[in-house]
Amino acid sequence: MTAAANHHGRRTTTRTRRLERAGIRDVAAAAGVSITTVSDALNGKGRLPDETRTKVREVAERLGYRPSAAARTLRTGRSGLIGLTVTTYGQEPFTFTEFAYFAEMARAATSAALNRGYALVVLPASSRHDVWSNVALDGTVVIDPSDHDPMVADLYRQGLPVVSDGKPGNCPVTAWVDNDHHAAVLGILDHLAQAGARRIGLLTGTSTDTYTRLSTEAYLGWCRSVGQEPLYEAYPAHDPCAGAVAADRLLARPDRPDAVYGLFDPNGTDLLAAARRYHLRVPDDLLLVCCSESDVYAATEPPITTLSLKPRRIGTTVVNLLIDAIEGHTSENPSPTDETATDRRVSGQLMPTELIVRRSSQRRPPRTTVSAPRPPGEE
Amino acid sequence: MTAAANHHGRRTTTRTRRLERAGIRDVAAAAGVSITTVSDALNGKGRLPDETRTKVREVAERLGYRPSAAARTLRTGRSGLIGLTVTTYGQEPFTFTEFAYFAEMARAATSAALNRGYALVVLPASSRHDVWSNVALDGTVVIDPSDHDPMVADLYRQGLPVVSDGKPGNCPVTAWVDNDHHAAVLGILDHLAQAGARRIGLLTGTSTDTYTRLSTEAYLGWCRSVGQEPLYEAYPAHDPCAGAVAADRLLARPDRPDAVYGLFDPNGTDLLAAARRYHLRVPDDLLLVCCSESDVYAATEPPITTLSLKPRRIGTTVVNLLIDAIEGHTSENPSPTDETATDRRVSGQLMPTELIVRRSSQRRPPRTTVSAPRPPGEE
DNA sequence: TGTTCATGGAGAAACGTATCTCCGACGTCT
DNA sequence: AGACGTCGGAGATACGTTTCTCCATGAACA
Numbered sequence: 001m002t003a004a005a006n007h008h009g010r011r012t013t014t015r016t017r018r019l020e021r022a023g024i025r026d027v028a029a030a031a032g033v034s035i036t037t038v039s040d041a042l043n044g045k046g047r048l049p050d051e052t053r054t055k056v057r058e059v060a061e062r063l064g065y066r067p068s069a070a071a072r073t074l075r076t077g078r079s080g081l082i083g084l085t086v087t088t089y090g091q092e093p094f095t096f097t098e099f100a101y102f103a104e105m106a107r108a109a110t111s112a113a114l115n116r117g118y119a120l121v122v123l124p125a126s127s128r129h130d131v132w133s134n135v136a137l138d139g140t141v142v143i144d145p146s147d148h149d150p151m152v153a154d155l156y157r158q159g160l161p162v163v164s165d166g167k168p169g170n171c172p173v174t175a176w177v178d179n180d181h182h183a184a185v186l187g188i189l190d191h192l193a194q195a196g197a198r199r200i201g202l203l204t205g206t207s208t209d210t211y212t213r214l215s216t217e218a219y220l221g222w223c224r225s226v227g228q229e230p231l232y233e234a235y236p237a238h239d240p241c242a243g244a245v246a247a248d249r250l251l252a253r254p255d256r257p258d259a260v261y262g263l264f265d266p267n268g269t270d271l272l273a274a275a276r277r278y279h280l281r282v283p284d285d286l287l288l289v290c291c292s293e294s295d296v297y298a299a300t301e302p303p304i305t306t307l308s309l310k311p312r313r314i315g316t317t318v319v320n321l322l323i324d325a326i327e328g329h330t331s332e333n334p335s336p337t338d339e340t341a342t343d344r345r346v347s348g349q350l351m352p353t354e355l356i357v358r359r360s361s362q363r364r365p366p367r368t369t370v371s372a373p374r375p376p377g378e379e
Numbered sequence: 380m381t382a383a384a385n386h387h388g389r390r391t392t393t394r395t396r397r398l399e400r401a402g403i404r405d406v407a408a409a410a411g412v413s414i415t416t417v418s419d420a421l422n423g424k425g426r427l428p429d430e431t432r433t434k435v436r437e438v439a440e441r442l443g444y445r446p447s448a449a450a451r452t453l454r455t456g457r458s459g460l461i462g463l464t465v466t467t468y469g470q471e472p473f474t475f476t477e478f479a480y481f482a483e484m485a486r487a488a489t490s491a492a493l494n495r496g497y498a499l500v501v502l503p504a505s506s507r508h509d510v511w512s513n514v515a516l517d518g519t520v521v522i523d524p525s526d527h528d529p530m531v532a533d534l535y536r537q538g539l540p541v542v543s544d545g546k547p548g549n550c551p552v553t554a555w556v557d558n559d560h561h562a563a564v565l566g567i568l569d570h571l572a573q574a575g576a577r578r579i580g581l582l583t584g585t586s587t588d589t590y591t592r593l594s595t596e597a598y599l600g601w602c603r604s605v606g607q608e609p610l611y612e613a614y615p616a617h618d619p620c621a622g623a624v625a626a627d628r629l630l631a632r633p634d635r636p637d638a639v640y641g642l643f644d645p646n647g648t649d650l651l652a653a654a655r656r657y658h659l660r661v662p663d664d665l666l667l668v669c670c671s672e673s674d675v676y677a678a679t680e681p682p683i684t685t686l687s688l689k690p691r692r693i694g695t696t697v698v699n700l701l702i703d704a705i706e707g708h709t710s711e712n713p714s715p716t717d718e719t720a721t722d723r724r725v726s727g728q729l730m731p732t733e734l735i736v737r738r739s740s741q742r743r744p745p746r747t748t749v750s751a752p753r754p755p756g757e758e
Numbered sequence: 759t760g761t762t763c764a765t766g767g768a769g770a771a772a773c774g775t776a777t778c779t780c781c782g783a784c785g786t787c788t
Numbered sequence: 789a790g791a792c793g794t795c796g797g798a799g800a801t802a803c804g805t806t807t808c809t810c811c812a813t814g815a816a817c818a
């Protein structure tokens with residue numbers, strides 16, 4: 001009561017602010033209890049009889065009391081906010097949701113975070129530094145960090161848990177989740193080979209992220225193992241026009257492939273357009289697969305076989321790992337600067353992909369009816 | 380210096396925490412200046428010689444000092460965070476990015492916020508209340524608030540700026556942005572009529588949001604003005620299956636329409652499928668338009684004419700309005716409880732839409748060749 | 759009748775920053 | 789030589805919580 005009176009006195013004498021948002025002190029005063037009691041009652045802590053609890057809650061409700069998130073964060077050191085960092089390519093403004101993968105992944109991540117009482121804020125790695133330092137994060141999800149990503153290193157140095165989607169190249173993270181890109185690519189190549197492909201080409205990227213690197217390596221390894229000469233074109237994945245050009249180049253080669261796997265979402269339509277230019281029929285003359293989450297490929301002519309990375313599952317897993325880390329050992333953090341700690345074993349997790357087989361990668365009678373017209377109205 | 384020594388003394392005596400993150404006090408101590416000076420130097424305020432400024436900055440950098448966002452927020456009352464609220468329908472988990480409109484709008488909003496130094500956090504209206512009150516928001520963007528939306532009222536009561544995407548039915552907002560739905564619908568109906576439609580049907584929703592309401596009203600008004608009997612089916616827009624059923628019902632009616640406009644994104648494919656079931660050719664027997672941001676409709680057979688609401692422009696505008704409100708009169712807020720204030724004029728803004736005309740709404744020779752087969756290989 | 763325990767709750771110290779107030783010192787002008 | 793303006797900076801307070809510590813009260817117990 002004294003505290004309350006004190007508070008009220010201070011308020012009225014020093015300033016004459018209109019319409020202050022009710023604080024915990026006001027609730028305490030109105031309920032005739034101490035601040036401690038209000039806090040305990042509202043947060044379900046302490047030992048209080050139910051009547052006190054309900055009374056305080058009622059008063060708080062009546063005053064429209066909303067606890068200050070900032071004060072709580074300052075006091076507890078936890079904001080309930082986690083960041084989702086998407087590494088932007090080059091100077092592109094903001095490629096989030098550009099690819100369906102990001103959109104799906106972000107949605108799942110947001111959802112998973114909310115389920116556990118956290119909110120998620122999307123922060124492109126390239127955004128102004130003041131934005132970054134202005135938001136109190138409990139941890140961060142990083143999508144596809146590049147090798148030696150300075151941002152990840154910085155976050156980690158601050159003692160924040162960092163979980164990455166995509167096996168981290170050479171930066172310290174708390175945990176990571178990734179698809180089994182190696183197995184996925186091998187599966188696709190085998191699938192194409194089984195459909196009759198003899199010379200499988202690859203449309204890949206020039207950047208150093210894990211996805212591109214692992215996939216390309218898997219392709220090269222496969223080529224070695226089956227004795228095929230590699231046929232690939234690499235282009236900067238962030239540039240949509242470059243993709244179309246690269247697709248064209250790939251099909252223009254004298255040693256033209258009879259099947260192509262494209263690593264990026266738009267490759268399917270690009271390759272289809274290029275095939276049309278060269279009068280190649282899909283799947284008769286050219287088998288096509290691309291990695292995409294978009295359902296447009298179910299409606300193209302012909303429908304294109306796609307590899308889904310299951311971004312929802314990834315997003316959910318990543319967020320749950322992050323929150324586990326946040327809540328698990330927030331005080332027992334193995335002191336990032338303590339380089340001697342052997343506790344550095346990073347837990348990684350591989351998740352399966354799904355190959356959605358459509359017409360573009362199937363020749364019905366394997367080799368004979370290459371140019372046989374399909375019966376109309378088949379669909 | 381005294382303060383610094385004092386601080387340091389307190390630190391070492393009271394607790395022995397390992398690895399404290401450097402605070403402003405540590406920087407002050409290391410630089411041999413006061414806290415005030417550090418704060419001023421880092422924030423570019425106060426009157427300080429450049430040498431002091433640079434020295435302090437250097438020390439801060441060396442110590443890896445990161446100002447506590449929570450403390451700053453508590454002190455200044457500004458978090459640099461704005462919320463993006465998507466009203467979820469029913470008990471659906473989280474329909475964000477379900478429709479391309481939301482995805483595009485959210486992306487643009489995030490981008491616009493970042494450009495002005497704010498971060499954006501997506502919060503479904505239905506999420507746990509504790510999440511809501513746990514994040515310090517400077518303001519909120521609300522997508523399509525329902526009539527008397529309690530959440531909006533609550534936010535507004537707290538004195539937070541609220542800007543809505545979609546003209547608010549009956550809840551107080553700081554500003555709003557919307558498409559000119561009336562004009563858009565009229566434009567579509569005229570377009571269809573000009574293409575030869577005599578009986579235009581509507582696929583609409585059962586919810587009370589502005590978009591649905593205004594669009595339906597525009598349709599009904601148009602019907603009255605041209606003397607056509609309204610032909611529409613309404614269904615709960617959040618249920619994907621219900622959309623297919625409603626589309627089917629609409630085409631099953633004895634007074635079957637010869638053109639349909641669907642208000643929601645999936646209506647195009649639903650209507651196309653229904654038309655196929657009834658052996659109606661599009662556009663010969665049935666003209667089709669639907670509202671969608673998805674580019675799948677460029678690749679359907681036939682391609683479907685769509686109305687784009689230009690979500691990017693909306694998202695950008697909404698966020699800029701919100702930030703203007705936040706920065707404009709943060710202290711001169713016209714006291715929400717002061718109901719007598721005549722300052723309640725809410726600034727609204729209508730933005731244009733774009734009709735992307737494709738084959739589904741065009742009959743080449745207007746009325747005569749209703750059933751003439753198209754030449755093959757036209758595309 | 760003293761001792762112990764559980765109950766219910768109050769006081770006060772942080773959390774780390776921004777900022778308001780004020781103070782000394784050093785020209786400069788009259 | 790005193791009044792005064794400016795520069796550079798120090799002190800202290802408040803932002804609104806959470807939480808640690810501790811105290812009063814009454815009941816149970818020997």
